[in-house]
Amino acid sequence: AQSVTQPDIHITVSEGASLELRCNYSYGATPYLFWYVQSPGQGLQLLLKYFSGDTLVQGIKGFEAEFKRSQSSFNLRKPSVHWSDAAEYFCAVGAYTPLVFGKGTRLSVIA
Amino acid sequence: DVKVTQSSRYLVKRTGEKVFLECVQDMDHENMFWYRQDPGLGLRLIYFSYDVKMKEKGDIPEGYSVSREKKERFSLILESASTNQTSMYLCASSFGGGITYNEQFFGPGTRLTVL
Incomplete structure (x- = not known):
């Protein structure tokens, strides 16, 4: 069965710093991969x-x-984080079944 | 833009009540989904539908049922609400009939509290 792991529950970065959120998936073939963002209450x-x-x-x-087949990863990056990027981020994988979502990574941005 | 609307943003019900959560999409999507979202557990699929009057169980269907009488509307029903069903409920839709792994469009969510 397909699965998604987001190893980091919560990450804090400074505004202007770079960001990388990790996502690893489990599936035999190349799946469809997604990143979603959820702002508070949305x-x-x-x-x-x-x-x-x-x-x-x-x-x-x-x-x-970047999709890396050899590492079964689909990590999300941003070169310079803005305060408005504070939110929860979900990685999802789909392949012939409804999307499976990771448990999310909450991003906090500090000045 | 695809728009998915949910009937209520916040809802408070009592234990044992029958609860209806309504979801409407305006993009003629075949697929519709209901998830619940809880802290630390992410999104869990309750039910989905890939056509009118069709429904499929997701990962956690117990205590829930669904109805899809029209293509644009997908209702989630809690027959007898319990406190452990207090949660955020998210509706989503996607095109593609039985292709249920396409991009999904989400509604704003309904935060349900069962007292």
């Missing part, structure tokens, strides 16, 4: 997705993610 918004092709994917709000 639903989830899609940041980016990977289906096939170029393994470096650009998303909204300056985010990017």
Whole structure:
């Protein structure tokens, strides 16, 4: 069965610093991969997705993610974090079944 | 833009009450989903539907049922609410009929408290 692991429950970064959120998935073939963001009290918004092709994917709000098949990873990155990026981030994987979501990583941004 | 709306942002009910959570999407999506979100547990799939009058159990269907009489509307029903069903409920939709692993669009959520 497919599964998603987000090893970091909570990360704190300084405004302007770089960010990397980790995501590891378990699935035999190449799945569809997603990153979503949830601001407090809101639903989830899609940041980016990977289906096939170029393994470096650009998303909204300056985010990017890199698919690494050998490591079963799909880590999310941003070169310079803004205070408005404070939110919860979810990685999701889908392949012939409904999406499976990780448990999320909460990002705090300090001045 | 795809819009997924949920009937209430906040809801307070008493133990034993029958509770209806409504979800409507305006993009003619075939697939619709209900999740519950709890701290530390992430999103867990309750039920999904890939067509009108079709429904499939997700990972945690116990204590819930669903109804999909029209393509745009997917209702989650708690037959007899219990305190352990206090949670945030998220509805989502996606295109693709039986292809349920496409990008999902989410509603704002309903925070349900059962007293």
